[in-house]
Amino acid sequence: MASPIRNPNKVKQILSVYRKRNKRDYMILFVGFYTALRVADLVELKVKDVKGKRILKVKEKKTGKYREYEMPPSLVQALEKYCKGRDGEEYLFLSRQYAPKRLNKEGDYFEKGNTPVSRQRVWQLMKEIEKEFGLEDISCHTLRKTFGYQHYRMFKNLATLMKILNHRSIEETKIYIGLVDEEVNHELRHFDYA
Template sequence: MNTVQPIRDPAMIEEIKEFFQADCERNRMMFVFGINTGYRIQDMLKLRKRDVMGDHIIMTEMKTGKKKWLQINPTLKRELKQYTADMSDDDYLFPSREGKNRPIKRDMAYKIMRKAAAHFGLKDIGCHTMRKTFGYHMYQRTKDVTLLRKMFNHSSDSITMGYIGMDQDRMDAAMNRFGL
């Protein structure tokens, strides 16, 4: 399995949103949803409109089997309201064009992310990039690794720091200051 990186640059995040907007609203919403929730792609794809209309998203994670409550932030709430306006409650958030009321599959989500990566010349980008981007920016704003560890259900703060790319950032900064 390839290791992916978070998107660290906020300007690049906005460019990717614009790229997806021009391509497909569903793809843009998938990206916006992923970077605002930190959900794994398999958990995102199973969601329907009815799951995201309250103040919280309540779900059982597929990987861990743990129940998770996540408050929908104001940015995502606004985006979801507009995106789901013409959907019925049973519609999947990220519908496939194949078959009636089916979500896209994980491999299609990966192709969507790879299309943006190719367009912008980004490396180490995949579906998990959205989750890591959420984590990276949540940490940058809160500096609370323990909170983020709990949100991700990680076993230690050090795992979370490595996961969101902070270890790499610190090594890069140290090397920039180093020289003999």
């Protein structure tokens, strides 16, 4: 079962490393850690969904519901820079492996195709992070769970978080972000007959 990254400094460290290493993967992580989108929705984003926008509107694959996410200014700025000069119909996160190559109109160079990065590639990215940063139980869900955990850590508002994550109950949200496990472990650590 996927775990959130509980240490906010670890999230910052991961983002810092990937900012220098790989622009696309950095932006996948940045958007994932900051929006609570499921990976299935994340990989389907197009440039037009985010370019020049503060509100991200997404039809969730899992629920079929439309959701709106207000993005923090730091993410809006990073997305503007990442999308500069790109066509609105392009997938935000392009696949490198499966992108078809084709000649442009002049026939003198190849341009990239428009195939989104796969969920499997995002899973591989998360496994690379797990190994490199000494983490455990990391998967695609870690992005969303980390958002949930860190949001709760900052605001302590389970009702709002439940709405953001589109959960049916506060208990479901507590379990999802690993809060129930933390509460149980805390109580077991402090249990004493003395």
